[in-house]
Amino acid sequence: MPRISISSLIAFLLAFFTVATCQAASIIVDAGHTSAHPGATGASGRVEHLYNLDLSKAVTEDLQAAGERVVRTGADDREIGLADRPNAAPNADFFISIHHDSMPQAWIDEGRNRLLKGFAIFVSERNPHYEQSLVCAKTIGERLLAAGETPSLYHATPIKGENRPLIDRRLGIHRFDDLVVLKTAPMPAVLVEAGVIVNPDEERRLAQPATIAKLANAISNGVVDCHP
């Protein structure tokens, strides 16, 4: 009968318990808006929801490849209320809503739409897990920066309807306490505006499969990095 040393037995048990305790997280990946109410309209006329669907699908696939369990919301043709999105799987560990940004119509009319580009990340202090939401916003922001993306900072502009308190300028993280999907989420939650689709140059870039893959990789790695 082969002899098993105490040290190899301990190594085996440690490896076993490491695998057993490092469980996959369950994550809700939300595609912002719906087919009937598709959100912003890009410079080309293509609507935001379609960009959100493409990027949220890529994020989902990356998270699944990393061993996470994913529930998608906003990804079929049905209408879904804002509070129903994070509550579609109330026991999930994390909620992320994917959006693409616009800007005030007056700015577009003034020809300023080529001036804005980049991402923005939102958290709500009314979420019951605000601190953990902020940790995740930071890991996602770090990954986006590392991927060569830059924050737009547009939502901090002191104009009506914006003027969001900037928590972290370098990482483009804003507080938006009344965002319904964030404040009604029973789990840590963030909303990511991946880029500005009313900027025609930015829109073209955001539509490219290579950009979608790069953004999805950064976002999904940021989510994995912030596991509670």
Ligand SMILES: [Zn+2]
């Ligand atoms: Zn949106």
